[in-house]
Amino acid sequence: MTTMTTRATEGWDQLRTALLDRRPTNPDEARSVVRRRRIVVIVFLVFGAVLLALSLSAKPGDSIFYVYTLALAGVWVVGAALSRPLHLGRVTWRGHRRRPVLTGLGVGVGLGLFFVVGGLVVREIPPIRDLIAGVFEYATAGNLALVVAIALVNGIAEELFFRGALYSALGKYYPVVYSTIIYIVVTLASGNPMLGFAAILLGLVCALERRATGGVLAPMLTHVAWTAIILLALPPLFGV
Template sequence: MTETPSIRDEIIGVVTHVAEPVSETPAVARRRRIVVVAVIVVGAALLSFSLSRKPGDPSFYWLTFGLAAVWAGGALLSGPLRYGSVPWQGRRRRPVLTGTLIGLAVGGAFVVGGLVARQIPPVAEFITRVLEFAHQGSLPLIVVITLVNGVAEEMFFRGAVYPALGKYHPVIVSTVVYAIATSAGGNPMLGFAAVILGGVCALERRATGGVLAPVLTHLVWGLIMVLALPPVFGL
């Protein structure tokens, strides 16, 4: 009689699972790499320009929607995107709960970190500069922008950049690339957040073989950052 795995064993299996890489033709791999390089340059430049706007400036909204279009368009142009799955109770399932719970955990950790960071004036100042875009602008529109860009970033960085790297340490390299592109705005706190979030999402990409879990994690994390973090800094 086969013993049914415990919930604890199932969770460990999900966390430690490494999805089998999908083999792509040389033509697809080459196209991914060309598209990835071009889109990163354009996206980083557009991100830097959008964050140079003053909080509340209407152009910020259009620029960030344009940035989302660049990331998503680059992802679709690079090649096939996959949702991914996780093993659970003997079946392959979409990682909806996985991505959501990890997003809550990462978002909660950032809020706790914010409580500490607000006691360090230089760090608090960098964080406040980013949060002012949510505080001084239209909150509903900022929420939409956060969600749209979260999906687009994961489509590109975990859906296009990650597989374009092949066997060249995709978890580490895709995270570094994401952090560098995000740091183009000139705020070191964005780069720091990108390392943490990007690393978690890259590990999810490795575990599930697709972008669904990273997308959900990014969406939940983004909502927490927009709605819960500003009050921590008195905004």
């Protein structure tokens, strides 16, 4: 019992340290680069929130939904490109610095399975079930392969912007915490609180990966793996 308590305490201390870390994300960058990045991030956050709201205001299966979601991915990618530089990041494995490919995919699969287990529970709660089913109707009412492809592209684009551009723009201002909060707020522009809830977990996990690896590769792979599992496994659970 004492050992478990000690490990839980150590785990909490490590998480708190990660959340409240104030080291500059890119300490060698010139002030002009930081200022430009912050201006770009603010402008594209507004554009992205508007497009997200428009995309989920369309009727499931309507072709305009695909237009809006592809435009949204474009907004995130362009915003990230204009706020460069971005980094892929590395992890230490057996004494060598490597790209976090397996790390990102493994975390994404684990997070996806966690959501599947959660789905088995919340589908028994009618109000929550209806909110989640409303989101998945966009996948099942149209071309599933196209929806999955667009969702994967959007996932990569979101990580480039939120865990790349935005995270770097925050500098020493608690980037893990504030990048996650901003991600949640923008996601809530969809009007569906369940997407906001998903953004809490996904955003926090990806932000911690960004901090741990120093780049966007692990968060991108996590987002891709999570998205694939969610879109392919959850709709049948909710009868959509």
